[in-house]
Amino acid sequence: MLFYAFKTLSPASSPKPSSLLFSDLMLPVLSPMPSSHLHLLSPSSPKPLFRSFSSLRTPSQTPTSVNNYNHLIQMLCKRGNLKQALDLLPHEPSPTQRTYEALILACVQRNSPGSAAVVHRHLSDDGFDQDPFISTKLVGMYSHFNALDDARNVFDKTSQKTIFLWNALLRALAVGDEGEEALLLFRDMVLVGIELDSCSYSFALKACVALRSCEVSAFERVREIHGHALRHGFNSRVHVATTLVDCYAKLGCVSYARRLFDRMLARNVVSWSAMIACYAKSNNPFDALKLFEEMMVLEPDIVPNSVTMVSVLQACAGLAALGQGKIVHAYVLRRRLDSILSVVNALITMYVKCGTLVSARRVFDGMNGRRDVVSWNSMISGYGIHGFGTEAIQLYQEMLHDGIAPSTLTFLSILGACSHVKFVQQGKTLFESMIKEHGITPRAEHYACMVDLLGRAGQLDEAIKIIEEMRIEPGPTVWGSLLGACRIHGHVELAERACSHLFELEPMNAGNYVLLADIYAGAKMWEEMINVKKLVETRGLQKVPGCSWIEVNRKMYSFVSVDFMDTHTEELHALLVQIVREMKGKGYIPNTDVVLYDLDQDEKEQILLGHSEKLAVAFGLINCRRGEVIRITKNLRLCEDCHSVTKFISKFARREIIVRDVNRFHHFRDGFCSCSDYW
DNA sequence: ATAGGGTTAG
Structure with a gap:
């Protein structure tokens, strides 16, 4: 019996597979990215300082009008010269609301919690701590510093609570990953009878996604807020509807998200991007590209932006659609979106995952001076999954030399790279240095990498030792790595031990059962093999078809x-x-x-x-x-x-x-x- | 005055 099928990924109705082309993107295939296109990545020259500052600062030259100081402080803030603006503040007898607003904004932009405290003290002394406008700004500022207690304090102390102030705290809690707290606040808003606006709904929905600890309850809460929005006529507002699509998508309800998207009365570029991202993220890259194509055809007035293109490139990467990826690259260059770091990083990953490491490196090389940790990680992992362990380690060292601090993902990439080429000793050394030199606490995934590295190299005892000495619970990734190593080395007992955990932790993952059956077969333990297969049947599991x-x-x-x-x-x-x-x-x-x-x-x-x-x-x-x-x-x-x-x-x-x-x-x-x- | 979508690992 021969197993075989032929199908195209394009719509079944068309007799010939249609390409994913958009007339707008019909460009000659471009493979190398000319470095001249990357000139936008160079940092812009700094603007000159406020010229007359130093002369105005001396007491002998007191300005004739108070407004001069206010104006000056605001100008300095705008230029990002927070320190000089703060020095000026004590000389100003009556700063205005605008002045404090500028100062707060500057603290956020300069990322300076120390200055924030100074500004807060000054404005309290001036009685602005009861100004709801200023309070709203303060809550936003503290949210930026993730100082949620301070944010709540400001909120509590302000007696006149506007919807802006409520929303500001709601947002602060939602983005601060305090989903539970945010939803309690939202409930208060409803109970107190605050007239909600669409921002309130957006933030509350965002809070549900932040819950994540319990996806069932997150889903229930989204439904509740969805219902509330529906009853109050907010569900059709484009912001709220887009957030709803995104929420359901993030909770795994892809087809439901799509249904809401299809029913939206008006969609903008964010709505489309959210839906495209949903497909790209949920391993439906083809649907992502199809939707992108539809967007070009159906909505000629909506222009894709950098966020859209990042998702589209992700979809090309997922599909390994190199030809398509090159066309998207050309489009990105034409639209000058290559000035956006996240887009360039997505380009690197696209080329890596399409199997053209050389093109990925060319993009990476074209970024001189504008690489962030994501760019480095992408290129390092690229070398790793292509089996260039030495090059991956070399690039990692270049990254350190460039003064970029490695992240947890850097180590996942580099340890993975070591594993692919059996660099056991290098991997061990890097793992040590991760903890001792870079102060990164290993997560389950890092341990999984080490177990994979040691286990596949045949050092199963060492792999077990790693698991036993872990300070955190070994999750499915760790046991899965061990099981994979057991398959290579035909180690039945350890495989059984790994599976005793895996069948508990992820009972519906058919892959684990298949691996165990495979190991039993290798050991000619037919009866055990048949039992595992029966287990798959009784649990109604579907093998992922190759x-x-x-x-x-x-x-x-x-x-x-x-x-x-x-x-x-x-x-x-x-x-x-x-x-x-x-x-x-x-x-x-x-x-x-x-x-x-x-x-x-x-x-x-x-x-x-x-x-x-x-x-x-x-x-x-x-x-x-x-x-x-x-x-x-x-x-x-x-x-x-x-x-x-x-x-x-x-x-x-x-x-x-x-x-x-x-x-x-x-x-x-x-x-x-x-x-x-x-x- | 507050708002919605995106980048790297496995």
């Missing part, structure tokens, strides 16, 4: 394994049969161990032949131009048999084949893989 896809001429073709053949597939099948026949002549033995069904040898070989990755490779051989790299993406880990077949093909068809699996990239060339068969 799926591979390939982009040809900017169209996506995806392959999954099903149990019938049709006319599309015969050509691919025939090609694979021929390849395998040749390989067998050269000593290839199909690795039927990976097939966990009770079938005879021939049937098992047939199933191997139908693995989605082989079909995608065959499709690539037929449809990609000679000399062109065949790029394939797979949703799971590569199986051993596909790995060896692809190695063979790379040599005898003289094709370079790059496969992205769920963990890393494999570059096949001349019969070898960049992973050195360690993955």
